[in-house]
Amino acid sequence: MTSNDIRKATIAVMVDNEPGVLARVVGLFSGRGYNIDSLTVSEVDEAAHLSRITIVTRGTEMIIEQIKAQLRRLVPVHRVSDLTVEGAHVERELALVKVASSGDKRVEALRIADIFRARAVDSTIGSFVFEITGSVEKLSAFVDLMRPLGLVDVSRTGVVAISRGPDAL
Amino acid sequence: MAQDRMTGSEILIKALSDQGVDVVFGYPGGAVLPIYDALFQQNHLRHILVRQEGGAVHAAEGYARSTGKVGVVLVTSGPGATNCVTGLTDALMDSVPVVCLTGQVPTHLIGNDAFQEADTLGITRPCTKHNYLVRHVDDLAHVVHEAFHVAKSGRPGPVVVDLPKDVVTAPGSYTPPARARHRSYNPRVKGDLSRIEEAVDLLAAAKRPLIYAGGGVINAGPAASQLLTNLVDTTGFPTTLTLMGLGALRGSHKNFIGMVGMHGSLEANMCMHDCDVMLCVGARFDDRVTGRVDAFSPDSTKIHIDIDASSINKNIPIHVPIVGDCAYVLEDLTKVWKSRQARPDGKALAEWWDRIERWRARKSFGYKPSADVIKPQHALDLLNARLRERDDVYITTEVGQHQMWAAQFIGFEKPNRWMTSGGLGTMGYGLPAAMGVQVAHPDALVIDVAGEASVLMNIQEMSTIAQYRLPVKVFILNNRWMGMVRQWQEFFFGGRYAESYMDSLPDFVKLAESFGAVGLRANGPDELDSVIDDMIAAPKAVIADIRIDPDENVYPMIPAGAAHNQITMSPDDEVKLDAAHKDEGMVLV
Ligand SMILES: Cc1cc2nc3c(=O)[nH]c(=O)nc-3n(C[C@H](O)[C@H](O)[C@H](O)COP(=O)(O)OP(=O)(O)OC[C@H]3O[C@@H](n4cnc5c(N)ncnc54)[C@H](O)[C@@H]3O)c2cc1C
Ligand SMILES: Cc1ncc(C[n+]2csc(CCOP(=O)(O)OP(=O)(O)O)c2C)c(N)n1
Numbered sequence: 001m002t003s004n005d006i007r008k009a010t011i012a013v014m015v016d017n018e019p020g021v022l023a024r025v026v027g028l029f030s031g032r033g034y035n036i037d038s039l040t041v042s043e044v045d046e047a048a049h050l051s052r053i054t055i056v057t058r059g060t061e062m063i064i065e066q067i068k069a070q071l072r073r074l075v076p077v078h079r080v081s082d083l084t085v086e087g088a089h090v091e092r093e094l095a096l097v098k099v100a101s102s103g104d105k106r107v108e109a110l111r112i113a114d115i116f117r118a119r120a121v122d123s124t125i126g127s128f129v130f131e132i133t134g135s136v137e138k139l140s141a142f143v144d145l146m147r148p149l150g151l152v153d154v155s156r157t158g159v160v161a162i163s164r165g166p167d168a169l
Numbered sequence: 170m171a172q173d174r175m176t177g178s179e180i181l182i183k184a185l186s187d188q189g190v191d192v193v194f195g196y197p198g199g200a201v202l203p204i205y206d207a208l209f210q211q212n213h214l215r216h217i218l219v220r221q222e223g224g225a226v227h228a229a230e231g232y233a234r235s236t237g238k239v240g241v242v243l244v245t246s247g248p249g250a251t252n253c254v255t256g257l258t259d260a261l262m263d264s265v266p267v268v269c270l271t272g273q274v275p276t277h278l279i280g281n282d283a284f285q286e287a288d289t290l291g292i293t294r295p296c297t298k299h300n301y302l303v304r305h306v307d308d309l310a311h312v313v314h315e316a317f318h319v320a321k322s323g324r325p326g327p328v329v330v331d332l333p334k335d336v337v338t339a340p341g342s343y344t345p346p347a348r349a350r351h352r353s354y355n356p357r358v359k360g361d362l363s364r365i366e367e368a369v370d371l372l373a374a375a376k377r378p379l380i381y382a383g384g385g386v387i388n389a390g391p392a393a394s395q396l397l398t399n400l401v402d403t404t405g406f407p408t409t410l411t412l413m414g415l416g417a418l419r420g421s422h423k424n425f426i427g428m429v430g431m432h433g434s435l436e437a438n439m440c441m442h443d444c445d446v447m448l449c450v451g452a453r454f455d456d457r458v459t460g461r462v463d464a465f466s467p468d469s470t471k472i473h474i475d476i477d478a479s480s481i482n483k484n485i486p487i488h489v490p491i492v493g494d495c496a497y498v499l500e501d502l503t504k505v506w507k508s509r510q511a512r513p514d515g516k517a518l519a520e521w522w523d524r525i526e527r528w529r530a531r532k533s534f535g536y537k538p539s540a541d542v543i544k545p546q547h548a549l550d551l552l553n554a555r556l557r558e559r560d561d562v563y564i565t566t567e568v569g570q571h572q573m574w575a576a577q578f579i580g581f582e583k584p585n586r587w588m589t590s591g592g593l594g595t596m597g598y599g600l601p602a603a604m605g606v607q608v609a610h611p612d613a614l615v616i617d618v619a620g621e622a623s624v625l626m627n628i629q630e631m632s633t634i635a636q637y638r639l640p641v642k643v644f645i646l647n648n649r650w651m652g653m654v655r656q657w658q659e660f661f662f663g664g665r666y667a668e669s670y671m672d673s674l675p676d677f678v679k680l681a682e683s684f685g686a687v688g689l690r691a692n693g694p695d696e697l698d699s700v701i702d703d704m705i706a707a708p709k710a711v712i713a714d715i716r717i718d719p720d721e722n723v724y725p726m727i728p729a730g731a732a733h734n735q736i737t738m739s740p741d742d743e744v745k746l747d748a749a750h751k752d753e754g755m756v757l758v
Pocket of ligand 2: 567568569570571572594595596597619620621622623624646648650651652653654
């Protein structure tokens with residue numbers, strides 16, 4: 001419990017889909033000075049009014065335990081799971097990346113997109129919008145490569161994650 | 170069906186009655202007029218009209234903490250709600266169950282900057298355990314029942330229910346309280362048995378054990394205090410209490426070694442520092458208790474019983490965490506102790522007590538008596554002597570030196586008899602809290618031990634006290650200073666007393682009289698006995714202005730940022746802080 005090493009944690013939180021629940025979670029992080037690397041939220045069970053929040057955070061083991069305990073304390077929170085330590089899991093992020101260029105740069109952008117399995121979802125004479133999914137690192141690498149090739153805009157979803165194997169959260 | 174014809178306001182009142190509410194502290198305004206109209210037409214619920222909404226929340230806190238029930242507040246939208254923020258934060262910090270009903274503008278105007286609109290939900294989100302906006306009249310009863318459940322179960326706390334005006338006027342149907350399990354909120358009360366067994370093994374093997382208990386024992390109800398007392402009796406272990414825990418073990422118990430922390434006893438703090446096994450029961454390792462965290466109880470194995478997992482391992486690493494209600498856990502722990510026929514290490518314990526007795530013999534709460542000027546400790550000693558004769562005493566305090574002296578010099582033989590603002594340290598808490606206690610216990614002796622600066626923060630409540638003929642006693646230890654601030658300026662800011670002198674104070678005797686109360690004054694030690702007697706004997710409210718030594722400081726003191734064994738015992742003691750920790754301590758509060 002006393003380690004001062006900082007680790008990353010991907011935390012999945014099932015909450016009631018009700019007004020204010022996101023403010024509660026975000027307020028908890030800002031009010032207590034915890035880090036948010038990314039946060040995603042969407043309803044996942046319409047009938048049961050449940051939303052799933054995925055938060056990527058970092059801190060010492062003691063802080064991450066605190067974060068989980070603080071989340072569990074919120075009344076509309078059903079389950080909190082630290083995917084990073086609770087067995088194998090898959091993490092994915094999606095990005096839309098706009099590149100405006102012509103000539104060699106345009107060709108090079110397409111070539112790299114192909115290597116990264118990014119799809120062009122919009123194209124004009126002077127631009128592409130690529131859709132790419134994968135790990136945070138893969139997306140960042142792609143964006144970095146696009147920078148000299150005319151990168152003008154990026155929109156990223158933040159991480160969504162799920163455990164491997166048959167069990168639900 | 171007749172019930173279908175109820176208005177939102179009637180539903181609200183029925184829900185409150187079904188929750189066993191008998192009194193509401195409140196203040197009317199536009200958005201809650203329909204509720205007040207419904208209150209007017211019934212006679213189950215008593216309404217106490219405060220003079221400022223902040224007073225209502227503290228009154229509800231006093232009511233709650235002295236009864237174990239939920240305190241209820243009713244205020245209007247906008248300024249009515251924002252005036253409650255301090256009280257709600259106070260209740261959150263000290264785990265006090267309060268339900269605060271706030272009026273709101275009609276739903277179709279929310280977000281339009283309507284007259285007396287405030288984002289009550291947004292403003293109170295960080296200072297409540299939970300809050301609700303009721304959007305449909307048919308949800309109203311259910312939400313109110315849930316609010317009470319959340320306020321009083323698990324770790325208690327304040328809950329706000331925001332009530333738009335159209336919702337409380339709309340017709341709707343009532344739903345009675347249900348026993349159904351909550352969808353997501355189900356605090357755990359039973360502790361993990363294997364952890365409890367581990368705790369018993371550690372305690373039985375301890376050579377220098379310490380029980381450190383806090384407000385959680387009070388929260389868990391009188392049965393928990395009894396179980397704690399039994400455990401102390403069975404083991405013979407020394408036991409300290411936090412400011413919030415006073416009364417959880419009776420003050421006169423031979424194993425009680427005094428309050429711990431910044432202004433706690435030498436023996437309690439030395440035990441904290443030197444113990445080898447610490448059993449923390451419903452306390453939260455607050456920085457007023459731990460002092461310097463990296464020097465906190467360096468050699469002990471720590472067991473922590475708490476209903477809130479987030480209290481465990483927050484400030485101090487814990488070896489044996491036990492999540493559960495301390496009444497349930499203490500019961501199981503005692504059972505395991507007995508079934509294993511565990512025995513404390515008698516020889517080691519005797520040696521430990523020898524050391525404790527030597528610390529005790531230094532009488533860390535001692536003071537130099539004076540024949541000319543009233544020493545606050547002496548005034549409280551005399552008061553305490555009179556209080557020991559009776560069993561119906563409730564003490565509240567404001568915040569400052571007087572609060573610490575009250576904690577040190579008044580003995581609490583039972584839980585729920587001591588109401589103080591610990592976590593937030595809210596000046597102005599004591600008078601309205603005393604009012605709430607007196608409403609709950611009309612025949613009891615309720616005393617607010619006050620400082621002259623703090624008491625002015627909610628002095629308007631003297632008017633409420635007059636209206637309801639509440640015989641609250643205000644015992645002001647009047648040093649003409651914001652004493653606690655003055656003490657820090659003396660110790661840490663070179664005696665530069667910036668803005669801490671209380672100029673232009675009212676004549677408290679005349680002030681009392683203007684509110685129809687009795688005003689008394691003691692200028693010197695020879696007047697103390699009669700003033701205390703007259704105060705206790707008076708059948709109505711009293712303000713007793715006790716003119717104390719303006720220069721007296723609270724001892725012992727562990728300066729912020731210091732370790733327990735760097736305790737300062739008296740004015741003759743240097744503040745023991747090396748330069749590095751002094752700088753560190755300076756930024757602490
Ligand atoms: C001027 C000033 C000076 C102060 N000096 C001191 C001092 O010298 N010493 C001191 O002790 N304090 C002092 N305080 C008070 C201090 O700030 C804290 O409020 C106090 O120490 C906290 O007490 P506690 O640990 O008992 O926790 P509380 O705030 O009472 O919290 C209770 C704990 O018990 C848990 N709990 C609640 N219900 C249950 C249950 N049913 N079962 C199990 N657990 C439960 C909660 O989750 C929480 O962790 C001072 C305050 C002021 C204003
Ligand atoms: C609302 C609020 N404002 C400021 C403070 C900071 N503060 C703590 S103690 C204190 C002085 C209290 O003076 P008094 O009530 O006279 O009590 P004394 O310390 O003299 O006994 C102050 C200003 C506080 N605790 N609460």
